Amino acid sequence: MSKHVTLWGDEFAPITSRMGFLRASLDDVVDGLVTWRRAIHGVARVEPLAGGLRDHVLALEPLTSAVRPRELVVATANPEWTAIVDCGYPYGDPISRIGHLARTMLVQGLAVASVPSSPEAPGRPARRACRQFEMFGPVTTDFLNYVRTISLVQYAKSWRFDANGVVQDFEDVAAYENRRTAERFTAAMLVDYCAELGLRPFDGDFYPGPSALVRSPAVSPPGSLVLSLRKAQERSGIVPGAPR
Numbered sequence: 005m006s007k008h009v010t011l012w013g014d015e016f017a018p019i020t021s022r023m024g025f026l027r028a029s030l031d032d033v034v035d036g037l038v039t040w041r042r043a044i045h046g047v048a049r050v051e052p053l054a055g056g057l058r059d060h061v062l063a064l065e066p067l068t069s070a071v072r073p074r075e076l077v078v079a080t081a082n083p084e085w086t087a088i089v090d091c092g093y094p095y096g097d098p099i100s101r102i103g104h105l106a107r108t109m110l111v112q113g114l115a116v117a118s119v120p121s122s123p124e125a126p127g128r129p130a131r132r133a134c135r136q137f138e139m140f141g142p143v144t145t146d147f148l149n150y151v152r153t154i155s156l157v158q159y160a161k162s163w164r165f166d167a168n169g170v171v172q173d174f175e176d177v178a179a180y181e182n183r184r185t186a187e188r189f190t191a192a193m194l195v196d197y198c199a200e201l202g203l204r205p206f207d208g209d210f211y212p213g214p215s216a217l218v219r220s221p222a223v224s225p226p227g228s229l230v231l232s233l234r235k236a237q238e239r240s241g242i243v244p245g246a247p248r
Contacts, residue, residue: 008120008133009191009206013245016061018236021119022136023205024088024098026105027112030079033086034216036109037075037101041220048220056213057087063217067093067236069229071222075101078215082202087211093229093236095119099138106140107149113140116205118194121158122241131241133158135189137197145169154197156189165189174200 011020026033034050041048053060057078064074074091090096098115106113114137121133139151152169163185171177174197182188195206204210224230231239 007191008135009118009195010120011206012058012208014120014242015244016058016233017119017242017244018093018095018240019061019064019067019089019091019233020057022096022098022115022117024096024102025080025085025114025116025203025205026088026102026109027084028086028109029083030077030086030214030216032109033088033105034077034218036105037077037088037218040104040108041218045220045222048218051217051219053215053217054213056215057089057211058208059213060215060217061089062233064089064091065233066230067091067233068224068231069093071224071228072097073220073222075218075220076215077218078211079213081204081210081212085201085203087205093231094240102138103140103149107142110142112142112201114138114198114201114203115140116194116198116203118191118206122243129239129241132160135191135194137189137194139169139172154189156186158186172197172200 038048038050064076068091072090072092076089078087080087102113102115117134117136119134122131134157137154140149141151143149150169152172155166157164165185165188167180176193180188198205
């Protein structure tokens with residue numbers, strides 16, 4: 005496996021760089037999400053969509069900072085799990101959404117991030133890598149309802165590894181003692197951990213749909229960014245299809 009793993013070669017990053025999953029049906033996830041959005045905004049609209057993530061990911065444009073008024077809910081190839089992505093910039097925000105819905109819907113949730121690095125180039129900023137696996141449940145833990153978090157984040161030329169919560173049976177805990185910090189949580193480990201839960205986040209055929217687009221009336225505050233996907237990629241140093 006390559007050093008980094010992405011969905012569709014980052015063609016739709018940053019939308020697909022951070023994704024959320026709930027162990028519930030599409031209809032139940034839509035109901036839970038809409039209930040939450042209506043409690044916050046007073047109103048939320050749902051547009052049912054035939055087709056999957058690739059068919060409708062661009063319905064999330066434009067990408068916005070500060071607010072996330074568009075969220076795409078997608079049935080996966082595993083009927084136990086449903087995926088959610090949003091229109092946030094510079095990244096989506098699966099953690100608050102999955103954490104809240106896992107608790108209120110009484111289901112298991114997972115937030116996954118996989119961001120490859122890219123060097124600075126003329127007119128393009130450097131991109132710092134990260135890899136995260138964050139499990140949530142309908143429980144109260146030492147920190148909210150996080151069950152297990154594993155994170156590897158790049159800072160300039162150094163890396164930081166963190167692991168907190170209840171160790172899962174499928175984890176390769178010996179790897180966490182690797183002398184090289186960057187090797188403590190590899191792309192292969194992230195893929196394997198997700199597979200143990202019945203998820204294949206980086207396989208394009210895992211998102212056949214159907215889908216639903218949830219819109220809420222969150223308004224971008226003055227000075228916030230509103231960008232097309234292409235402009236968001238340019239601004240973030242994302243190079244779709246680049247070697248990993």
